[in-house]
Amino acid sequence: MAKPHADRIYLDHAATTPLSESVREAMLPWLSGGFGNPSSLHADGRRAKDAIDSARETLSRALGSLFAEALFTSGGTEAANLAILGTALQNRESSRRRILLGAAEHHCVLNTAPTLSALGFQVDLIPVDRQARVDSQWLKENLDDQVLLVSVMHANNEFGTLNDIRLFADLAHSEGALLHTDAVQTFLAPGLKWKVQDLDADLVTVSAHKINGPKGTGAIYMRAGVKVKPLIAGGGQEREVRGGTENVMGIVGFGAAVAEHLTETTPDANPRDHLRERALSVGALLSVDSDTPMLRGHLHVRFPGIDAETLLIVLDRLGVSASSGAACSSGSIEPSHVMLAAGYSQDEAKQGVRFSLGRKATVAEAEDAADRLAEALTQIGTAKRKSR
Ligand SMILES: Cc1ncc(COP(=O)(O)O)c(C=O)c1O
Numbered sequence: 001m002a003k004p005h006a007d008r009i010y011l012d013h014a015a016t017t018p019l020s021e022s023v024r025e026a027m028l029p030w031l032s033g034g035f036g037n038p039s040s041l042h043a044d045g046r047r048a049k050d051a052i053d054s055a056r057e058t059l060s061r062a063l064g065s066l067f068a069e070a071l072f073t074s075g076g077t078e079a080a081n082l083a084i085l086g087t088a089l090q091n092r093e094s095s096r097r098r099i100l101l102g103a104a105e106h107h108c109v110l111n112t113a114p115t116l117s118a119l120g121f122q123v124d125l126i127p128v129d130r131q132a133r134v135d136s137q138w139l140k141e142n143l144d145d146q147v148l149l150v151s152v153m154h155a156n157n158e159f160g161t162l163n164d165i166r167l168f169a170d171l172a173h174s175e176g177a178l179l180h181t182d183a184v185q186t187f188l189a190p191g192l193k194w195k196v197q198d199l200d201a202d203l204v205t206v207s208a209h210k211i212n213g214p215k216g217t218g219a220i221y222m223r224a225g226v227k228v229k230p231l232i233a234g235g236g237q238e239r240e241v242r243g244g245t246e247n248v249m250g251i252v253g254f255g256a257a258v259a260e261h262l263t264e265t266t267p268d269a270n271p272r273d274h275l276r277e278r279a280l281s282v283g284a285l286l287s288v289d290s291d292t293p294m295l296r297g298h299l300h301v302r303f304p305g306i307d308a309e310t311l312l313i314v315l316d317r318l319g320v321s322a323s324s325g326a327a328c329s330s331g332s333i334e335p336s337h338v339m340l341a342a343g344y345s346q347d348e349a350k351q352g353v354r355f356s357l358g359r360k361a362t363v364a365e366a367e368d369a370a371d372r373l374a375e376a377l378t379q380i381g382t383a384k385r386k387s388r
Helices: 021-031 043-063 076-090 113-118 136-142 165-174 248-262 271-281 308-317 337-341 363-387
Strands: 070-073 098-102 122-126 147-151 178-182 203-207 218-222 298-302 352-356
Touching: 021 248, 043 070, 043 248, 070 076, 076 098, 076 113, 076 147, 076 178, 076 203, 076 218, 113 122, 122 136, 136 165, 147 165, 165 178, 271 298, 271 352, 271 363, 308 352, 308 363
Parallel strands: 098 122, 098 147, 147 178, 178 203
Antiparallel strands: 070 218, 203 218, 298 352
16 A cells, blocks of 8 residues: 655545544444344344444434434445336336436436336436536426436536525426435535425435445435335335345444534634635636535536646645546546536646645645646646656
């Protein structure tokens, strides 16, 4: 394993966040003494079941849902699959044959499309604007009583821009369709306070590791009365929607992370803005206008003529962890599907870099990162001149 740089700056919180100390402490007993199976009727089993119930109670309080409306999964990916494929399977015989997905959704949503098609549904992608926000006008014009489900993410994980989910839910409901939102990036995000009632979505999916909880744990909110077919057949756990012995330790950790974030306050000053100003001064082009509502820690930029891959490698060497939406496959970098959907060219879509600051970020950290960014650009510029 690579040795961590002593003074590394981690600016990839949209990818994942560090486990918080209180979460670790809450989880530890479940690695040792608390090994009972929550389905067992004896005291050891009941203890584990109580721990899950307590986490569910905290989660449902944070979501504003009923206790029974919040179900645990193995993460945001499984939760979104359950929301979309579970709805499709449940309604296989329905006369509603269309499912609409935002064109810049996370792959856990977009990659359900082949299975949906195999199930006989027509999948249409809802276009997004230049800032990766889903086009509500398109939806208005293309919704009809054939639509079973609309899936629109609450915030885009690359650009950080927010969609008005209430508007999309109202539109979907006006034609009798269901609305799913992938809220992995916005659940308990700094400065954002929402409950499921505000979104009015029928299915909302979240993940623990974006809020300093453990990886491999997530949840789905299913509005009472909404039915999905389980994707994992098993012993009737999670109200018969998701079989398998529960990940007690992970669920306890998720509950602890939620509890910690529920009491958190967000300062007015945002260190991200310092990084944005400094990035602009060294030639960055912003993907999101500064007055567009977006996630507080996100900054998505590109530097014309510089591939994200090159910049990220140099930044990494200088101790900065950032990322791009451009996936690396068989040794070459693929353009970001979000940037392509937002109308960028193939070349531009290889240039997008995302810095995502944590909730405890400081101005000093942002300034330090900006210094290293400037240094990275200088090094790349020098290397380019030498190679000419
Ligand atoms: C918007 C969004 N949806 C879903 C996921 C997947 O969540 P998980 O990693 O818990 O499967 C992520 C994680 O990167 C995400 O950013």
